[in-house]
Amino acid sequence: MSISPISAVSAASLLPTAATEATATASADGGAAFAAQLSSAVDGLQGLQSTSSDLAIKAVTGDLSDVHDYTIAATEAAVALELAAALRNKAVEGVTEILRIQV
Numbered sequence: 001m002s003i004s005p006i007s008a009v010s011a012a013s014l015l016p017t018a019a020t021e022a023t024a025t026a027s028a029d030g031g032a033a034f035a036a037q038l039s040s041a042v043d044g045l046q047g048l049q050s051t052s053s054d055l056a057i058k059a060v061t062g063d064l065s066d067v068h069d070y071t072i073a074a075t076e077a078a079v080a081l082e083l084a085a086a087l088r089n090k091a092v093e094g095v096t097e098i099l100r101i102q103v
Contacts, residue, residue: 042084051077052077
């Protein structure tokens with residue numbers, strides 16, 4: 001399992017700027033990149049879950065030569081799922097905090 005690094009956030013991207021066509025395009029590209037990254041992460045999680053399920057079936061039927069392969073795959077899938085749940089919870093907390101801001 002390879003982990004890709006998180007891209008850096010520049011201070012300039014956090015400062016409010018005038019809405020121009022160039023910044024709108026950059027924002028749309030950033031949104032598309034985020035969506036692609038999120039989709040890729042979910043696909044990876046599904047792949048880990050699928051591999052774990054396949055190895056579990058092989059272990060039960062006796063087709064698996066080394067049970068350690070299943071143990072490792074199951075642990076990787078469980079850790080990835082816990083990470084996804086933690087990220088989801090933090091995202092929900094962030095959105096909740098944003099909604100609480102009074103203007």
